[in-house]
Amino acid sequence: MxxxxxxxxxxxxxxxxxxxxxxxxxxxxxxxxxxxxxxxxxxxxxxxxxxxxxxxxxxxxxxxxxxxxxxxxxxxxxxxxxxxxxxxxxxxxxxxxxxxxxxDTVSKTYQYIINNGKYDVFMRNYCWTVKSALDIEKMRSSAKYFLGKHDFKSFMTGEKDVTVRNVFSLDITENGDFINIFISADGFLYNMVRIIVGTLKKIGEGKLDGEKIPEIILARDRSLAGETAPPQGLYLYDVKYEVSEILK
Missing domain, CATH: 3.30.70.580 (Pseudouridine synthase I, catalytic domain, N-terminal subdomain)
Incomplete structure (x- = not known):
């Protein structure tokens, strides 16, 4: 076998x-x-x-x-x-x-794509079109608060016994009107990436102070975070394993 x-x-x-x-x-x-x-x-x-x-x-x-x-x-x-x-x-x-x-996964990386420009009928199933102008620098400066090991109960849907996850990186890049958000962690809670993206979007709109993120994390209260971004902009981008595990 x-x-x-x-x-x-x-x-x-x-x-x-x-x-x-x-x-x-x-x-x-x-x-x-x-x-x-x-x-x-x-x-x-x-x-x-x-x-x-x-x-x-x-x-x-x-x-x-x-x-x-x-x-x-x-x-x-x-x-x-x-x-x-x-x-x-x-x-x-x-x-x-x-x-x-x-x-045996060591890390997973997700990509989320936001279209911050004109609605594109050909991309409707592959991104989230956000009409309001987003401040990318505010979003980037807030990304650091998600890094490290935290209890992400405020950024999940449903219930789970263990809600601590370790976020290794969160990078935001631009390609014309498209904003790419890459987030890597040792694992993710249900809808965690989409809620983090929705929270970053709210920060980019100026509707949430990014410096409030640590408070939102500590509160363990879903109602304090942003909306759940729609599924079509989300991509499982990479999965990593220890080489030793693959070769066993």
């Missing part, structure tokens, strides 16, 4: 998120159907993260066990013959039997 680590990219527009649901089309089910078609095995794949409906991925990792003898370097090519146009296998490698695509 082999354990394979596979990387994907996908456009989440037509999917109800990653995780299998009884009545809806999901990325996981789509991938498992392709694996069955190529490998002739009924296999359950383990994803590195759950993504919501409409959320995209530029580098999504999953792992699965198989008896198939297709060389790892040929797996992505084979699967792409069975995958739809909006899901692509990037590359595959064989890993140790104890490797787990979700639990």
């Amino acid at each position: 082999r354990n394979l680590l596979l990387y994907l990219e996908y456009d989440g527009t037509n999917y109800h998120g990653w995780q299998i649901q009884p009545e809806d089309i999901t990325v996981q089910k789509t991938v498992e159907d392709a694996v069955f078609k190529i490998f002739k095995e009924k296999i359950s794949v383990t994803g590195c993260s759950r993504t919501d409906a409409g959320v995209h991925a530029k580098k999504y990792a999953l792992s699965f066990f198989t008896e198939c003898k297709i060389p790892a370097e040929r797996v992505a090519v084979a699967l792409n013959t069975a995958l739809p146009y909006d899901v692509r296998a990037l590359y595959c490698t064989e890993v140790g039997e104890n490797f787990h695509a979700r639990f």
Whole structure:
């Protein structure tokens, strides 16, 4: 039995998120159907993260066990013959039997794209169009308050027992009218990135003082943070593992 680590990219527009649901089309089910078609095995794949409906991925990792003898370097090519146009296998490698695509992650990076210019009908599913002018420098100066290990309960939806996460970096860049927000952490709470983006947007609009962020974090009160940014601007950008874990 082999354990394979596979990387994907996908456009989440037509999917109800990653995780299998009884009545809806999901990325996981789509991938498992392709694996069955190529490998002739009924296999359950383990994803590195759950993504919501409409959320995209530029580098999504999953792992699965198989008896198939297709060389790892040929797996992505084979699967792409069975995958739809909006899901692509990037590359595959064989890993140790104890490797787990979700639990062995060291860091995840998300990208969020804001269009702060004219509404673009062709980009409507791939960014958040914000009509009010945003002060990028205010947003950048506020980013530092999110760095480090904090209790991010104010920046999540729902309930979870452990709400402490370690944010490694939060960078904001510009490309014409488009604002790119990159955030890396050891893990994320449900809607954490989208709420942080909504909070930064509020700061950029001048509706929230960025220096209030430490107070909002300490309060552990969702109502004090900004709105939840819509899903279509969010991309899982990168997933990292310890090399030693991959090689076991």
